[in-house]
Amino acid sequence: MEVRLNVNGKAKQWSVAPGDLLLDVLRREGYFGVKRGCESGECGACTVLIGGTPINSCLMFAAQAEGSDVLTIEGLSHGDELDPLQEAFLDHGAVQCGFCTPAMILNAKALLNRKPHPSEEEVREALAGTFCRCTGFRKPVEAVLAAASRAGRKAARREAAR
Amino acid sequence: MNLPRTVVGRNVWKVEGVTLVTGGPAFTDDIHLPGLLHGKILPSPYAHARIKRIDTRKAKALPGVHAVLTYKDVPRVPHTTAGQSWPEPSPYDTYLLDNKVRFVGDRVAAVAAESRAIAEKALRLIEVEYDVLPAVLDMEQAMAPGAAVIHDEPDSTGIHDAARNIAGYILREIGNVDEGFRESDFVFEREYRTQRQQHCSLEPHVTISWPDGDGRLVIRTSTQVPYHSRRQVAMILQIPVSRVHVIKPRMGGGFGGKQEMLLEDICGALALAARRPVKIEYTREEEFYMARTRHPQILRMKMGVKRDGTIVASQLTVVATTGAYGSHANTVQGNTGSKVLPLYRAEHMRFECHVVYTNTPVAGAFRGYGCPQGFFAQESLVDEIAHELGIDPVEFHRRNVIRLGDIDRLSAQLGEGKAGLPRHIRSCSLPECMDRGAAAIGWTSKRQALPAPARHLKRGVGMACTMQGSGIAGIDWASAFLKMNEDGSFFLQVGAADVGGGADTVLAQIAAETLGVSLDKIVITSGDTDTTPFDVGAYASSTTIISGGAVKKAAEKVREQVLRMAAKMLETPVENLTCGDNRVSTVGEGKKSATMTEIALHALYKEKTQIMDGASHFNTDSPPPFCATFAEVEVDTQTGMVRVLHMATAVDPGIAINPAQAEGQVEGAVAQGLGYALTEELVLDDAGRPVNPSFLDYKVFGAKDMPRLTTILVETDEPLGPYGAKSVAEVPINGPAPAIVNAIFHAIGVRFRKLPIRPEDLLRALREKEAADDQCV
Numbered sequence: 001m002e003v004r005l006n007v008n009g010k011a012k013q014w015s016v017a018p019g020d021l022l023l024d025v026l027r028r029e030g031y032f033g034v035k036r037g038c039e040s041g042e043c044g045a046c047t048v049l050i051g052g053t054p055i056n057s058c059l060m061f062a063a064q065a066e067g068s069d070v071l072t073i074e075g076l077s078h079g080d081e082l083d084p085l086q087e088a089f090l091d092h093g094a095v096q097c098g099f100c101t102p103a104m105i106l107n108a109k110a111l112l113n114r115k116p117h118p119s120e121e122e123v124r125e126a127l128a129g130t131f132c133r134c135t136g137f138r139k140p141v142e143a144v145l146a147a148a149s150r151a152g153r154k155a156a157r158r159e160a161a162r
Numbered sequence: 163m164n165l166p167r168t169v170v171g172r173n174v175w176k177v178e179g180v181t182l183v184t185g186g187p188a189f190t191d192d193i194h195l196p197g198l199l200h201g202k203i204l205p206s207p208y209a210h211a212r213i214k215r216i217d218t219r220k221a222k223a224l225p226g227v228h229a230v231l232t233y234k235d236v237p238r239v240p241h242t243t244a245g246q247s248w249p250e251p252s253p254y255d256t257y258l259l260d261n262k263v264r265f266v267g268d269r270v271a272a273v274a275a276e277s278r279a280i281a282e283k284a285l286r287l288i289e290v291e292y293d294v295l296p297a298v299l300d301m302e303q304a305m306a307p308g309a310a311v312i313h314d315e316p317d318s319t320g321i322h323d324a325a326r327n328i329a330g331y332i333l334r335e336i337g338n339v340d341e342g343f344r345e346s347d348f349v350f351e352r353e354y355r356t357q358r359q360q361h362c363s364l365e366p367h368v369t370i371s372w373p374d375g376d377g378r379l380v381i382r383t384s385t386q387v388p389y390h391s392r393r394q395v396a397m398i399l400q401i402p403v404s405r406v407h408v409i410k411p412r413m414g415g416g417f418g419g420k421q422e423m424l425l426e427d428i429c430g431a432l433a434l435a436a437r438r439p440v441k442i443e444y445t446r447e448e449e450f451y452m453a454r455t456r457h458p459q460i461l462r463m464k465m466g467v468k469r470d471g472t473i474v475a476s477q478l479t480v481v482a483t484t485g486a487y488g489s490h491a492n493t494v495q496g497n498t499g500s501k502v503l504p505l506y507r508a509e510h511m512r513f514e515c516h517v518v519y520t521n522t523p524v525a526g527a528f529r530g531y532g533c534p535q536g537f538f539a540q541e542s543l544v545d546e547i548a549h550e551l552g553i554d555p556v557e558f559h560r561r562n563v564i565r566l567g568d569i570d571r572l573s574a575q576l577g578e579g580k581a582g583l584p585r586h587i588r589s590c591s592l593p594e595c596m597d598r599g600a601a602a603i604g605w606t607s608k609r610q611a612l613p614a615p616a617r618h619l620k621r622g623v624g625m626a627c628t629m630q631g632s633g634i635a636g637i638d639w640a641s642a643f644l645k646m647n648e649d650g651s652f653f654l655q656v657g658a659a660d661v662g663g664g665a666d667t668v669l670a671q672i673a674a675e676t677l678g679v680s681l682d683k684i685v686i687t688s689g690d691t692d693t694t695p696f697d698v699g700a701y702a703s704s705t706t707i708i709s710g711g712a713v714k715k716a717a718e719k720v721r722e723q724v725l726r727m728a729a730k731m732l733e734t735p736v737e738n739l740t741c742g743d744n745r746v747s748t749v750g751e752g753k754k755s756a757t758m759t760e761i762a763l764h765a766l767y768k769e770k771t772q773i774m775d776g777a778s779h780f781n782t783d784s785p786p787p788f789c790a791t792f793a794e795v796e797v798d799t800q801t802g803m804v805r806v807l808h809m810a811t812a813v814d815p816g817i818a819i820n821p822a823q824a825e826g827q828v829e830g831a832v833a834q835g836l837g838y839a840l841t842e843e844l845v846l847d848d849a850g851r852p853v854n855p856s857f858l859d860y861k862v863f864g865a866k867d868m869p870r871l872t873t874i875l876v877e878t879d880e881p882l883g884p885y886g887a888k889s890v891a892e893v894p895i896n897g898p899a900p901a902i903v904n905a906i907f908h909a910i911g912v913r914f915r916k917l918p919i920r921p922e923d924l925l926r927a928l929r930e931k932e933a934a935d936d937q938c939v
Contacts, residue, residue: 030194033185037446039446042857093826095179097415098414099365124865128865131864133417135826136868137864
């Protein structure tokens, strides 16, 4: 069967089998930032944003993504320009093995889109669906909070310049 | 001349950081290979059984199946899966495939097919008739007369006493412990028990193997030990080492679980049989019981002390199980003695350990490598002794811990499966670690009485001190190679295997610092047995000190060549020149300089010389990093829940080459230590089957579970380390369990001597205490 969807702003049409997981199809199409950690919706490493909402792509058939707007980590940076979240993760040493990093960043992205100035509690809530065995979460949480204030400062500068 | 450091000691971005945050293809499975087959292993459903009959005809006949292997199809070569230096100190008791299975999950057969679904179907079509044998699941019963013998095969070697299921036995003593106990005013003795913890690397074990155009076997794999894996696979598949090429891409965590040749042999065998690329990737469930775990132990800790709190003698007697195979059996357990007891300056020490086989999942290397078990026992008992003597635990530690200038003599007796080398303490900030950790947690005021926020909530603080090593003395070694490019950059080639903790970045920082160039001028390649020189791999907290030592030596040699080349160009003596800021400059008056690019172009096209060199490095000592861990807990006496409010961890890592990364190592270790203390245990049922092999049922600390973390690096300058570095990744995992246990005692007056501390255990203990208190009244 054919599935039509938008991935990172580009229209795609893919042939899939009815039982294909979105996770497998995305990886097959070269979106390697989508990771397989448990295949049962527990670790969150396969997180993508669908219509801005974090979704475990291992719990969704590719066919269910028909007509959706999918954002993967590959779509977050613009050319060489990293998203403030990506920069903040590197600045704060929040990336260790990096296997869960795309999922953490996407979950944080969804949060900041919804709530530009979250509390630490809200950041932890947003990251709670992502399993990380490396960091102990202090640096990722700091990175998200820093990205929020950095993005806030940028927005304020834009506002002031107007 | 001592220039200020420009790269070492800085929080630079990880060298592969941009790839990781943008989701670039970095890991083993991030590759598309034409014709890739999916490999699957048929796991044993029984804890102990002999295969009476196995028929693969139906599986082989299934369309899409390209290879099916049983013990009948492969060479029978006894080996260990432990990724250790040759000759490995672990018994050779494992076979690629065998006619006997020794735990639920042991390999029965393997298939390679065109899809995972076909491979799974093929597994179901393999007919196996088992002769089910009595299983030994309890480590205390394993040595009992009449227990089923797990390794009754005649060709295994290096097993201490196969007939009694004893994989390894260790007995070491310095001084005279019995005499020491007689000299003591008080002798304390307690028993402790620890559980089966799983590494839970987010990237499961995954290996892709294929025969290349020249018929060499390529193995792309998530491993901490590329070179050991190459040697082991060659031996097991009976092909020359030169016909095997192991590639380690980026790794999604290892924590010791990948210091193991786990899938490489069977995946390679399938690839050779199918003559196609084959991938085996463990599912999360398989990862839990078909990979490796921490060794469960029963520890009897005995200490004799003087009235003033001086420890006179200590004795640790351990029974541990290595599961069905003896991977790391002797060495993990050796560490439980050699890295734990010498934390104290007691004159008399004795360590005895039986490591037994049971029909349970295989234990192996796991961050801490035997120390979390040992320190749980030792630091719990020390807290109890301090309490009994009425001495503050911090003060008790201060009086007894090993200090600068001391020599740890137990390590000389107890090395890597044999006698070792004495450890000289040349750097140590443990006293300051204790001071700063205590200040961070508010020790002095909180040890008095903590105000409880509600009647049923009780708060307490506890602490523990721990140490580890930095590489295995006299055994771990590494090499590095550097060559210069036209643009003034350098290729750095190391066999070291970055597990995800940032080794590549640290090694590049050391090279950049030594060569006087910016970090972007170092392009590192690591963990590839064809293109990088030998390294034992990423384990034993060795990479920064040992591989880093090799990088520094190689960079010093290359810097010498760069300076000589510049001397010719600038027509000035080498002694007048120095490297820095991507150029070589004269010192003093009449400043002249050449950029690294100019020097490289001159060397390559005028002098026709490749500036390049390599170096090897090892140490005959293993400088310990030290750690003081402080915990504040809140115990809910109605539900039995322990909430950790704050963990303060102060570590002496030597010099931190990249402080942010070093802090990250501490925090990750603390998170794993919290799980070890309170939630993590792979539970087996009475048939040896895993009960909770999923993240839903095996609880790991997440973003919302983590307490407040305070991380303090108390740096020292270690003479044996590159730029003064020791190690940091393992030591902080040892402290959380005892610190939390001691904090719980402070909160509610109950001691827990078994991990993890589950709410139901806590409630039961509280009820027992109340009953006992009532009796007293």
